[in-house]
Amino acid sequence: MDTSAIRTEGLSKRYGRILALDALNLTVPAGSVFGFLGPNGAGKSTTIRLLLGMARPTAGSARIFDTDSRNVRVAHQSLAYVPADVALWPGLTGAETLELLGRTGPGFDHEYRDELVERFALDLSKPGRTYSTGNRQKVALVAAFATRAPLLVLDEPTSGLDPLMEREFQRTVGQARERGQTVFLSSHQLAEVEAVCDRVAILRAGRLVEIADVADLRRLHRSQVEVTFAGTAPRLAGVPGVETVEVVGPARLRFTLTGPPAPALRALANADVTALEVHEPTLEEIFLDYYNEVSR
Numbered sequence: 001m002d003t004s005a006i007r008t009e010g011l012s013k014r015y016g017r018i019l020a021l022d023a024l025n026l027t028v029p030a031g032s033v034f035g036f037l038g039p040n041g042a043g044k045s046t047t048i049r050l051l052l053g054m055a056r057p058t059a060g061s062a063r064i065f066d067t068d069s070r071n072v073r074v075a076h077q078s079l080a081y082v083p084a085d086v087a088l089w090p091g092l093t094g095a096e097t098l099e100l101l102g103r104t105g106p107g108f109d110h111e112y113r114d115e116l117v118e119r120f121a122l123d124l125s126k127p128g129r130t131y132s133t134g135n136r137q138k139v140a141l142v143a144a145f146a147t148r149a150p151l152l153v154l155d156e157p158t159s160g161l162d163p164l165m166e167r168e169f170q171r172t173v174g175q176a177r178e179r180g181q182t183v184f185l186s187s188h189q190l191a192e193v194e195a196v197c198d199r200v201a202i203l204r205a206g207r208l209v210e211i212a213d214v215a216d217l218r219r220l221h222r223s224q225v226e227v228t229f230a231g232t233a234p235r236l237a238g239v240p241g242v243e244t245v246e247v248v249g250p251a252r253l254r255f256t257l258t259g260p261p262a263p264a265l266r267a268l269a270n271a272d273v274t275a276l277e278v279h280e281p282t283l284e285e286i287f288l289d290y291y292n293e294v295s296r
């Protein structure tokens, strides 16, 4: 039995002359919270459509647990999906909508659903046509999280939520992780991905440019280091990983550090360092680095 919730092999999709997705190899371990990032047009929604069996791959394949994603009837017994643009039935109330979605999904935890309705401050008595974008998103989120689906596929699920609700969303993702559910989260909100995801994939122009644990990504990318010293300045020229050394005060230097810090630490150990500050890059800085690098 495969322990991945999602596994794609050479997954490709062509729309006429546009290669929207180019041989994607992606493994999402079961039980992980996985971020799926990329600028507009990178191929995120195309990937999600292929995973859901809503589009057919031009080449390659995708599996949801042990089922080919084209086998929609079986694959959807293990997943719940929140689309980027949630459309609700205009004439059904929120309560009726949740009832309906509960019956079509892979099972429903009614008690948890009621708790989520409270936490997301949802008024279920109104008809769908009166819900704002954010409230439609909340209905879809509650419906998805209240299933016992082993895999939740969320496509930009919080773009319409206010900061309080965003916090509630993050808490709910944490609870899904505790239950052992897998969360696949496509998002433009990098702080959100940073807060909830264990692992991320970065897509650009249909290609995977990075896939790594969030902690490793931070470690491998540029950190800003500030050193205060007494006496002679540490000699940092030519030290592997050290770049753009700047003097920022009479006894203070700043430099960027990429990769393992050992060579820089050895160089600093030879000086009388009185203070050391390391600023690790945010996911946003890392993302912009990738984006600028490949668009240059």
Ligand SMILES: Nc1ncnc2c1ncn2[C@@H]1O[C@H](COP(=O)(O)OP(=O)(O)OP(=O)(O)O)[C@@H](O)[C@H]1O
Binding pocket: 015, 018, 019, 020, 038, 039, 040, 041, 042, 043, 044, 045, 046, 047
């Ligand atoms: N049905 C379609 N017909 C033709 N081209 C398409 C179709 N769907 C997507 N594309 C193209 O495929 C590429 C990837 O689009 P996709 O919607 O997957 O990107 P995305 O990463 O989801 O972007 P966004 O962040 O803006 O939602 C784009 O160049 C897009 O124009």
